[in-house]
Amino acid sequence: MKKKATAKAKAQSTRDRYADLRKILEGRRGEILSEVQGRIRGVRAEGSQTKLNEVFDAGESSDTDIQEDIEFALIQMKAETLTKINEALSRLEEGHFGNCFECGDEIAEARLRALPFAVRCKDCEQAREQAAERERIWQQRRGGSSLFMDMSS
Template structure:
């Protein structure tokens, strides 16, 4: 049975009921989010609103263009698959499979970009756009103009990419040692 002091009103655990590391992490995350909101409201002004409106327009234009492109690529892929009724030899079939894989990867990348743009537009509406998701600091306008859906400042993005790289390397090492172990059995 769970005591009432370990459960919040929404059914989730309280900070006190979490393991020590988890509670500290959650507390830091909550503090960071409140810092982001405070930063967003402190640096509001007419100039900033004008810049954000311009970036919002750019994001909306890019969203429309990408949506149109993704729909067109999907439509073309469906049309190509229904047209390809003639028999192919192994080489031709392999080449078609590779082209299909590339096309699918491109569609997937564009869909991910659309999701990032949606998130940026939501952050503009919430008033948190331009604030780093990690440290709460302001993201440089130059960075936002180059990458309007950036969620982190340059320093935090570099740290995030480094940690992701290390995580992938560790996963590969663990995966390759598991394969070696399986081969020896």
């Protein structure tokens, strides 16, 4: 367990941290925006399809429709990421960003750099994944029995 900083030092470090986090989020947003714009140009200009062609030649279905679908799916994914970043930025404005939803601890900066809109610290995320995995195995063992649902209703 980490030692708690004094309230005053904590407030200052929180402000610094938020400034850093804002930079990370805005930086990521800029990267994604330019990548999306690049992709949209790529779809229109057909030039950047080369890599996708290489991938799909191996599987014989080098259909341009499929490639465009993939491009648009990627663009859509990026757009969803942008939405999450914007949400993270508004959480930052409200002072709710960068702390774990589960335990309230600060989420490590390295983790936020990799996943700017992470809402849980690494430990809680892992615990959650493990719980989900246990639940999945448990459900399989029970053959998908809905006993729990019956009990809770």
